[in-house]
Amino acid sequence: MFRLTVIAGPPHAQPARGSTFAVGTGSFSIGRHSGNEIVLHSTNVSKKHCVLVINQSGVALEDQGSSNGTFVNGRLASKKSLHTGDRISVGEFVFELTDQSLVTAPAIPSNAVAFPGQLPNSHSYSHDSAEVPHAPEPESAPMPKDIIGKFKFHFDRTVLPYFLGFNERFEWRVVIGSLFGLYLVLNLFVSLSPLMSQQEKAIEREVSQRAKVMAHELAERNTGYLAANAESKLDLGSFGKAWGVRVVTIVDLDNKILAPADKAGRYFDVGSEALTAVRARKLFNDGKQDGLVTKSDSNTIVAIEPIQVLNPAQGKNHTVAMAIVSVDTSTASADGSELWLVYSHTLVLSIAIGLFIFYLIYRITIRPFQEMNRKIDQVLRGESMDFKSSVHFSEIDSLWDVVDSALKRVPRGDDRGAGGAVVAGALSANDLLAPLRSIGSVSKSGVAVLDEDRRVLFMNSIFEEITGVRLESSEGQPLAGVVRDQAFSGLVSELCERASPGTDGASEDFEFSGMPFQMQVVSFGHFGDPKCFVFNLIRKED
Helix, strand or coil: CEEEEEEECCCCCCCCCCCEEEECCEEEEEECCCCCCEECCCCCCCCCCEEEEEECCEEEEEECCCCCCEEECCEECCEEEECCCCEEEECCEEEEEEEHHHCCCCCCCCCCECCCCCCCCCCEECCCCCCCCCCCCCCCCCCCCCHHHHHHHHHHHHCHHHHHHHHHCCCHHHHHHHHHHHHHHHHHHHHHHHHHHHHHHHHHHHHHHHHHHHHHHHHHHHHHHHHCCCHHHCCCCCHHHCCCEEEEEEEECCCEEEECHHHCCCECCCCHHHHHHHHHHHHHHCCCCCCEEEEEECCEEEEEEEEEEEECCCCEEEEEEEEEEEEEHHHCCCCHHHHHHHHHHHHHHHHHHHHHHHHHHHHHHHHHHHHHHHHHHHHHHCCCCCCCCCCCCHHHHHHHHHHHHHHHCCCCCCCECCCCCECCCCCCHHHHHHHHHHHHHHCCCEEEEEECCCEEEEECHHHHHHHCCCHHHHECCEHHHHCCCHHHHHHHHHHHHHCCCCCCCEEEEEEECCEEEEEEEEEEEECCEEEEEEEEEEECCC
């Protein structure tokens, strides 16, 4: 079961705003003729404007060749499938389609009238004072079944309100700009960190291979000396002077240093290399034949090769010593300053590109609202009757519909019919001048009439005598500009600002030549768009 709710329409028209029509399975026509299921009293609605078709497959809208067309979410549609939340514009009326299964059904009045052909419990009714029904609040909406829907459900209720709160304290552009900047910084670190990590691994592989080759060559060079028990001839060559090399040594299986000669006889027990040597010795004693390459700490690669000699008793080689080489990887890696330089350079480029993209997003986002503001002004001034968006922004299509409906109920300045006659409610100062001149001519108080720009159109002789301003010299000139008294000039401007159309006007006391007067000002026109100001000077009795 679905229902249509009137969310916008002409003032005092039927059905009133807030009226609700329940629609079940079948076909429901909407139009001006009394034979329709939903009757709209408006000349902008065709006799049979459109039809809603509801069946098991869903809800569809079919325009019946209406003169002004039928709009769904702000777009002209001749035949379109509808979904919950869609807004249908028929003339000045805007309906919202909702699914009654998703909202709590209001109590049905006893005098509700059923559509012909509906089930007994399918009713259409309206409330003169009813509020506009709203879509289900997030708290009352059911939780989706799919994983993505569940994630969005919880995100919208836990995380999103935190970010929405920022917009209540800061400008939209500040919030979006901050989030966009945060995205750029996080994206920079997330994208560069894997690259830097892969670079570190590549350096470690290169250093490991280098250390292994050096240790293997050191073992090969000194195997013969150890086989001949000529430990004094052990030769480390120039490996100890190589770039990045921290340790080059030969130790026996008791971790006693055999070379270099200046450290011979000491135990190799200092640094992370010593711990690695102890672990390697255990592996070699257990029968490991090849060398060991490992990372002893965050910046050190250690390569250990066994030095094996023939054991005549066993008839096979056995390990008698170890050649140890350790290389510092930090010498081949970028240091902190170089790394931050890379990050800073990339960050500056990202910010420059990000500012350009953000500017485009900002301008594209506010363009529909700028266009709406411009078209509202044009429609209110009577310069244009076209109130349709020229850009695609479906999220605010319903806003265009609501504003369009509201504008049709607001009298427009300079709004004229096809024959050129002035529409009632849009009178100008010149239209009001004749009756106001007649009243002012016989008035016993000072009367002056100003147009919308506060220029003098008329003043009677009493007003001239009190203020000293003459109609012959001031007609067509701003009253505040022709008076000599600056206090009077300021008061004229102030009272015109305070005297809004549709109110009782404004008044202030003022003395002319020592005599007290009350200056009353009323304006004619529409709220926010005054067309004429009438000044009345009344002498106050002592």
